[in-house]
Amino acid sequence: MSDVPSPSGALDATRSTLPLRSVLPAFAIDVALAIALSFSTLMLGLFGWAAWRGIQLAQRAGGTPDAQALQAQLGTPPVLFLIVMTLVSTGGTALVLYLWRRRATRAERRASLDRLRNARTWIWALVAGVATFLFSTLMSAAGRLWLGLDLEPSNLDLIKDGFARYPLFLALFAVVLAPLYEELLFRRVLFARLWQAGWPMLGLVLSSLVFALVHELPGLNGKPAGSTLFLIAVYAGMGGIFAWVYRRTGTLWAPIAAHILNNAIALAVLQVYGDASV
Incomplete structure (x- = not known):
């Protein structure tokens, strides 16, 4: 796992700033590659499942079944398959x-290992993890109570279903695996590219926006525009906190730890109260 050389924003000023005309195209290529790789991997998995399911149904029916009837019987992929495909497509893309x-x-x-021995790294990670959870919780509560918005995350039903059927695997996925590959992709690959080029605030904004759109894509999440925009703002704020703690500590393990803590608290709240913030 990687990190950038300077442990805090104070050292950023000592670096030369690269022109945006050379930095933004590289950032855009990173984003385009991430979309292409994750989407193609996910589609391959879904097509493979549909073909395998179709063969099963055809064997049960005997002979050559009607195409429309076969399509109607396919149904939707099981929750475990969807979670694994998310892990493979997004996690594989990040790697x-x-x-x-x-x-x-x-x-x-080497610098990353040195900073892991610093107690302040873990203090900042703890603060960022709790702050992220409180931020998302308070924002979601305000949006529901004051604006009457539907702020249930698009993946909440999948998480609930997965935890009901495969609690240990879902906990491992949501609390450990997802933070690992998301921080690797959104903070190391995207944010750090602009940070190291001398544009940390622009990197924070753009990488956090991409992070938010991956979680709540307008038009595909089945929510009204107001709810979608509010959720995007909440996710972007969470991504901004993770990017900030990465820059503050100089080690990617700090936002990973903060992300793990946030997800662990959210999953615990979900199990206790049957609802959770973003």
């Missing part, structure tokens, strides 16, 4: 882009 586009140098890895 590929990290190794291909943003692999850590030996000096960066």
Whole structure:
């Protein structure tokens, strides 16, 4: 796992700032590659499942079944398959882009280990994790009570169903695996590219916006425009906190730990109260 050389924003000013005309195209390529890789992997998985399911139904029916009847019987993929495909498509994309586009140098890895020995790194991670949960909770509560918005995350039903059927695997996925690959992709690959080029605030804004759109894409989440925009703002704020703690500590393990803590609290609240913030 990788990090950038400077542990705090104070050292950013000592770096040369690269022109945006050379930085933004690289950032755009990262985003385009992430979309293409994750979407194509997910589609391949869904097509594979549909073909396998179709063969099963055809064998049960005997002979050559009617195409429309077969399509109606396909149904939807099981929840475990959807969770695994999310892990493979997004997690695989994060790993590929990290190794291909943003692999850590030996000096960066050494600096990361040094910062893990600093107690302040873990204090900042703890503060960021709790702050992220409180931010999303308070924002969601305000949006529901004052604006009457539907702020249930699009993936909440999948999480509830997955936890009911496969509690240990869902907990591992939501609390550990998802934070690992999301921080690798959104903070190391996307945010750190602009940070290292001398544009940390622009990197924070753009990477957080991409992070938010991945979670709530307008037109595809089945929610009204107002609810979608509010959810995007909440997710972007969460991404901004993770990017900030990465920049503050200089180690990617800090936002990973903060993300893990946020998800663990949210999952615990979901199980106790049957509802959770974003």
